[in-house]
Amino acid sequence: MTTIARPRGRPRGPWSRLPKQLRTDVVGYLFLLPWILSILIFTLYPTLASFYFSLTKYNVIQPPRFIGFTNYVTMFTRDPRLLTSVYNSLYYTVLSVPLGMLSSLALAVLLNAQVRGIGIFRTIYYLPSLVPPVAGTLLWMLIMDPRQGLLNTVLRFLGLPAPGWFADANWSKPALLIMSMWGIGSATLIFLASLKEVPHELIEASLIDGASAWRRFWRITMPMISPVVLFNLVMSFLGSFQVFTAAFVAGSGGSDLSGGASGTAGGPLQSMLMYMVYLYAQAFRYFQMGYASAMAVVLFIVIMLLTLAIFRSSGRWVYYEGGMR
Amino acid sequence: MSAQSATVKPAARSLHWRRFVRRTLPGAISYTLLTLVGIAFFVPFLWLVITSLKPMSQVFTYPLTWVPHPIMWSNYPDALTHPGFPFLRLLGNSLQYSVLSTIGVTVASAMAAYAFARIPFRGRSILFAATLATMMIPGVVTMVPTYLIFKWLGWIGSYKPLIIPSFGGGAFYIFMLRQFMMTLPWDLSDAARVDGASEAHILLRIMLPLMKPALLVVVLFNFMGCWNDFMGPVIYLNNTDLFPLSLGLFAFLGRSERKWNLLMAAAMVITVPMVTIFFLAQRQFIEGITMTGLKG
Numbered sequence: 001m002t003t004i005a006r007p008r009g010r011p012r013g014p015w016s017r018l019p020k021q022l023r024t025d026v027v028g029y030l031f032l033l034p035w036i037l038s039i040l041i042f043t044l045y046p047t048l049a050s051f052y053f054s055l056t057k058y059n060v061i062q063p064p065r066f067i068g069f070t071n072y073v074t075m076f077t078r079d080p081r082l083l084t085s086v087y088n089s090l091y092y093t094v095l096s097v098p099l100g101m102l103s104s105l106a107l108a109v110l111l112n113a114q115v116r117g118i119g120i121f122r123t124i125y126y127l128p129s130l131v132p133p134v135a136g137t138l139l140w141m142l143i144m145d146p147r148q149g150l151l152n153t154v155l156r157f158l159g160l161p162a163p164g165w166f167a168d169a170n171w172s173k174p175a176l177l178i179m180s181m182w183g184i185g186s187a188t189l190i191f192l193a194s195l196k197e198v199p200h201e202l203i204e205a206s207l208i209d210g211a212s213a214w215r216r217f218w219r220i221t222m223p224m225i226s227p228v229v230l231f232n233l234v235m236s237f238l239g240s241f242q243v244f245t246a247a248f249v250a251g252s253g254g255s256d257l258s259g260g261a262s263g264t265a266g267g268p269l270q271s272m273l274m275y276m277v278y279l280y281a282q283a284f285r286y287f288q289m290g291y292a293s294a295m296a297v298v299l300f301i302v303i304m305l306l307t308l309a310i311f312r313s314s315g316r317w318v319y320y321e322g323g324m325r
Numbered sequence: 326m327s328a329q330s331a332t333v334k335p336a337a338r339s340l341h342w343r344r345f346v347r348r349t350l351p352g353a354i355s356y357t358l359l360t361l362v363g364i365a366f367f368v369p370f371l372w373l374v375i376t377s378l379k380p381m382s383q384v385f386t387y388p389l390t391w392v393p394h395p396i397m398w399s400n401y402p403d404a405l406t407h408p409g410f411p412f413l414r415l416l417g418n419s420l421q422y423s424v425l426s427t428i429g430v431t432v433a434s435a436m437a438a439y440a441f442a443r444i445p446f447r448g449r450s451i452l453f454a455a456t457l458a459t460m461m462i463p464g465v466v467t468m469v470p471t472y473l474i475f476k477w478l479g480w481i482g483s484y485k486p487l488i489i490p491s492f493g494g495g496a497f498y499i500f501m502l503r504q505f506m507m508t509l510p511w512d513l514s515d516a517a518r519v520d521g522a523s524e525a526h527i528l529l530r531i532m533l534p535l536m537k538p539a540l541l542v543v544v545l546f547n548f549m550g551c552w553n554d555f556m557g558p559v560i561y562l563n564n565t566d567l568f569p570l571s572l573g574l575f576a577f578l579g580r581s582e583r584k585w586n587l588l589m590a591a592a593m594v595i596t597v598p599m600v601t602i603f604f605l606a607q608r609q610f611i612e613g614i615t616m617t618g619l620k621g
Contacts, residue, residue, distance in 0.1 A: 035456070
């Protein structure tokens, strides 16, 4: 062994005299240098700094001035627009998460049962997820044109009411919801892949035992795919809370970017002023960096608590094959 | 058998009926549902294509116009030469952003993933745990201080804030590549190590060729992510000369005098590359999407 391990034709300099573990360490950290720098500069420092800035008044021009919890107090007592944005984001999240989860799971179950032509259906369901968000939003603004759009023309033809969608404060959030439903293709593909992983022996055993399809789904399929349900649930929560592009573009009503506050106007009666859009406006339109940081910290804490709650509860409904990982 | 022959007919009928209920009916119902939902998903996409080929007078009509007459192919050159949509400049900016960021993120992520998968340095498990932890931190909480770093560096109004961070790698890509490397055989790299090959040599000459499918997923995802990115450019780019296609299309909405046929033609132009990439690399692409869920 010892004779083979000697490097061929390489001079034995000071480097090779170092202990082997030390050399391994140096090489390992050299490979990781860019990533470690990235964690420090673009994750660790900004996360900590957000907490600090949230306790200051900081307009970028003057240095940050410490003001304690004033930003947080202002948020919940003196800023009606903030409360509007919280309401809008909650409304959107509470509806889009369960709707998206149920529909993508149902679609995946259907796709899994039906073998012939699965490729075509899979492509059709995924196609909308490939449309760039700005292009997709413009398309839906056209389709949901209140007077002569495709959707309202069809609704009127069917004798149904034709709402104003993005032009109507009561219908702009449902319009965003419909748009988000158009993009459930990738969640569907993830569910479909997990359904394909459910072992055949379990399904066959239950068929022999004469279990109904309904019972089979809840007793075998659901436990087997529950880790993926957990994953999709967390991702969908994160996505909904942080929805930006669609609300920004549709909420701008098409005013020019050079118009200053365009996009952050939030549509009719600020009905599409989502939390992220308002945060963006505070930070990058009004340059209230302290206030924006306080908003970011609140959202961060809410997201963390929710994720934690989902994970804590997952012990009861998520099944990991071969015990907890 | 003969004793049962009298009841054979109704039994057979009920057998047919049962087979219909158990096999054919669910199939038919699920096909119908799949088709109806499929239509609902496909018609908006079709409307994008159709509208991009209509004369403006046929965009809003009653009854609906499904086949434009004449088919206005000229909408495409009209949209791409419209002063409100400076296509070549937008395309150049988008390509610069997507290509440079993708090169950076792929190289850095592959290096980090290799270290996590194959180099037994001390502190490896802690750093890997930290890598996973960064995935849990939502982008919103780092947004403001990151902007202030770039403001301090004087990089606002350039692509540097969008591209440079990619050269550190991406947590999710590192995780994915590392999981992939763990499935690769050790024999080849062990043999090379015994022969005195350096770690860099092993990564470049032995691991990279084996990792092509996983690297392709990283390249595709990151390229598409940059191409579609809206929030990053809207935060960091204030000069319209620097806009990428996504922001250019949004600006076009305000400058097109609501010419929806030209807007949809422009939307098609930025959509088609994404759809093309998907069809060219469909297998890797779907594997990548499903990998995100299954291994996560």
